[in-house]
Amino acid sequence: MNLKERAEILLKEKGLRCTEVRLLILEEFLKRNKPLSIQDFKKKKAFKNWDESSTYRNFTKLESSGLIRAIPSNSEFQHYESTLETHHHHHHHITCRKCKAIQCLNDCSVEEQLAKMANKVGFSVEGHTLELYGLCADCRKK
C-alpha cells in the first residue's frame, strides 16, 4: 500500500473528503515522519499550485479531526506532527557543531528529572522540546 492509499483511508475513516491538497499534506506527514510547519509546505513547489488559505484551512481541519496535532516548538512557526502509532515514539536530535550532522537519540531518559524540576515550581509537565548540540565522533578526532 503506497502513501496516497494510506492517506485516503485515513481521511475516509474520519469522514473527510479526499481532495488533492489534503492528500498531499497527509502524505507528506506520513513520509517525513517528523514535525512540520505550514512554512515547510509553502516552500515546496507542489504547494505553489494552491492558495495558502486552503493550506491553512486544511491544517485546521486535519488537526480538529485528530490526524495531526499541534506541538509546542521553539520555532517561530507552529509545528504539527502525525498522530499515527508509528509516530508516537518520543526522541530528540543532536547536531554536530562542526559538520552539522544530525543524529537521532534513541531514547529520552530525562522525563522523571523534568517532572521533579517542574513540580518544585507548582507545574505539571505535559511535554518538552529538547535539542542538543556538540561534536560527533569524527570531528572530535580532528
Added chain:
Amino acid sequence: MNLKERAEILLKEKGLRCTEVRLLILEEFLKRNKPLSIQDFKKKKAFKNWDESSTYRNFTKLESSGLIRAIPSNSEFQHYESTLETHHHHHHHITCRKCKAIQCLNDCSVEEQLAKMANKVGFSVEGHTLELYGLCADCRKK
C-alpha cells in the same frame, strides 16, 4: 537604591541614553525577574503613551547591548529575560499550556543523562536547549 536608579546605571554602563521608555522597560525586567514578551508590555497602561515602534526598537537595542536576552519559548511571542547576575546560571522555562504563563526552573539536572544519551551515538555534548510545557497550579485546579 531603587529600581529606576539601578536601571539608569545599567544603561550608562552600556553607553545607552536614558530615555523614559527604556528605563520603564528595564525597571520592569528588574522588578518582575522573569521572562517577558513585548505583548506583556503593550498590555500595560503605562506603555499606551508610547508608540509601539519605540518599544520594538528598544527591545532590539537592549538585547544587542546585552542587558536582556531573547530566550527560546514555546509561546507564540518572543520572550526576553534580564541578563543580570541572578539570571546568569543555566536554567530552563516551563510554559503553561492554558494561560501561557512562563516560569523559571531553578536548576537543570539533566546534563548527565543527556551526556549518556549522546555518548551512545558517539557524540559529546556541548549544550542544549530545553523548554517544557504543562499546566500551572492555577490552571490545574480549574
Added chain:
DNA sequence: GTTTATGCAAACTGTTTGCACGATC
C-alpha cells in the same frame, strides 16, 4: 551642536475570513 530616540505613517509577513464558484460524495 552632534548624535540618537521618537512619533507617525506606510509597508511587510503570516494568518484568517467572506463570498461566489467548483468539486466531492
Added chain:
DNA sequence: GATCGTGCAAACAGTTTGCATAAAC
C-alpha cells in the same frame, strides 16, 4: 443535488522601516 472545499480578495495582527522632529548628551 446537498454538502463541503477552493480561489480570490480583503482584513487582520504583529512587526519593521523611512523620514522628519524632538530629546539626550
